[in-house]
Amino acid sequence: MSAGGDGVIDVTPLVEVARPAGENLPFIPRRFQAGGRLEIADSAGIQNTFITTCVLCGGVIAGEEASLEHPLPQWLHKYAGDVGERKASAFRVSETIQPTWRQLSLNSHKECNRLFARKIEDPSITAVKAMVDGGRLTWTQLDAAFDWLDKIKSASAHMATALRGHNIRLGYGDISFPNKRVGAFDRLAIIYRISDGRPPLDLWDCLNDGFLTTPSAITLRVKDLVIVYSSSTFLLSTAFGLGKSMNQNGSATYIPGAGIFAPGFGTRFCRIPSAKILAQPMRRQYQKEG
Numbered sequence: 001m002s003a004g005g006d007g008v009i010d011v012t013p014l015v016e017v018a019r020p021a022g023e024n025l026p027f028i029p030r031r032f033q034a035g036g037r038l039e040i041a042d043s044a045g046i047q048n049t050f051i052t053t054c055v056l057c058g059g060v061i062a063g064e065e066a067s068l069e070h071p072l073p074q075w076l077h078k079y080a081g082d083v084g085e086r087k088a089s090a091f092r093v094s095e096t097i098q099p100t101w102r103q104l105s106l107n108s109h110k111e112c113n114r115l116f117a118r119k120i121e122d123p124s125i126t127a128v129k130a131m132v133d134g135g136r137l138t139w140t141q142l143d144a145a146f147d148w149l150d151k152i153k154s155a156s157a158h159m160a161t162a163l164r165g166h167n168i169r170l171g172y173g174d175i176s177f178p179n180k181r182v183g184a185f186d187r188l189a190i191i192y193r194i195s196d197g198r199p200p201l202d203l204w205d206c207l208n209d210g211f212l213t214t215p216s217a218i219t220l221r222v223k224d225l226v227i228v229y230s231s232s233t234f235l236l237s238t239a240f241g242l243g244k245s246m247n248q249n250g251s252a253t254y255i256p257g258a259g260i261f262a263p264g265f266g267t268r269f270c271r272i273p274s275a276k277i278l279a280q281p282m283r284r285q286y287q288k289e290g
Contacts, residue, residue: 055106055155056116069108071155072203073121077101079129080201080222088203101201106155116151120182124148131191132225146189146280149229150182153218156203186235186282190228192275194221236281 052061055069077084084102127141128148137145202221217230237244242257 052107054108054112056108056112059109061107061109065109065111067108067110067113068105069113069116069155070102070105071152072101072104072201074102075121075125076128076201076222079132083199083201086199086201120144120147120151128222131227132222142278142280146187146229147182149189149218149220149227150187150231152203152220153229153231154182156218185231185233186237187231187280188229188235189278190275191278192226193224194226195224236279239279240281242281 052066053059054061055071074084085100087098088101088104123141123144124147127137127145129135130137130141131145199221200223202219204219217228220227220229234242234244236242237257240257241260244255244257245252246255247253
């Protein structure tokens with residue numbers, strides 16, 4: 001089992017500092033608007049400043065550095081059946097405005113886009129197509145597919161927040177962006193097929209007030225293949241006997257693992273069709289686990 005990746009580490013996000021507008025005024029220092037813009041309100045008497053930010057690393061985009069990032073890439077649109085110009089039911093700007101899959105994008109640095117394409121997108125293409133076509137995959141290819149799903153999960157969360165008009169606020173620390181999330185946490189995928197291949201491309205994510213950084217799970221549908229994907233800190237700790245963090249006396253305490261698999265691995269009955277379940281506990285640098 002591979003330890004997976006550590007994200008695209010070549011790009012260091014810029015650190016932003018914003019001061020509150022006042023005690024009685026609501027102030028959210030980092031908040032996306034549609035198109036990936038960041039609004040900073042320094043005070044009630046100063047007009048808001050809009051700064052373009054990168055959906056991949058969270059840093060400010062200056063000058064001619066801007067590019068567009070599609071959380072569900074255009075090669076996937078073509079592979080699913082040229083769905084780029086079809087309406088995407090997964091995201092709605094309003095009741096009357098519904099974007100196409102091609103239009104679902106946010107701003108990114110050109111360099112971030114290039115690095116993610118080379119390090120995350122390109123290695124995953126063969127793996128994802130093999131999964132959909134029923135081919136054989138290596139663990140290296142599964143690693144690439146999992147890294148790609150990590151990136152989709154994080155980027156699509158920021159896109160959904162932008163398009164839905166800030167109903168949900170994500171945390172905008174560095175760890176909330178794909179640049180730091182890829183390969184950082186335990187990962188689990190449930191993969192199965194359905195009889196109806198329509199629509200040929202769809203995406204659903206668990207984005208509600210319970211997930212303030214990124215959704216803990218997404219469901220991606222490509223043709224007749226459905227991938228339910230989840231990743232989170234200590235997600236598989238109990239199942240694999242690894243250490244985990246617990247709240248004790250009001251503070252987080254690290255509990256070492258026993259190294260013993262949890263009982264109950266094996267056949268389970270549920271309402272979904274027969275599925276492949278892939279679990280990958282990731283290493284945690286500070287404990288050298290996974």
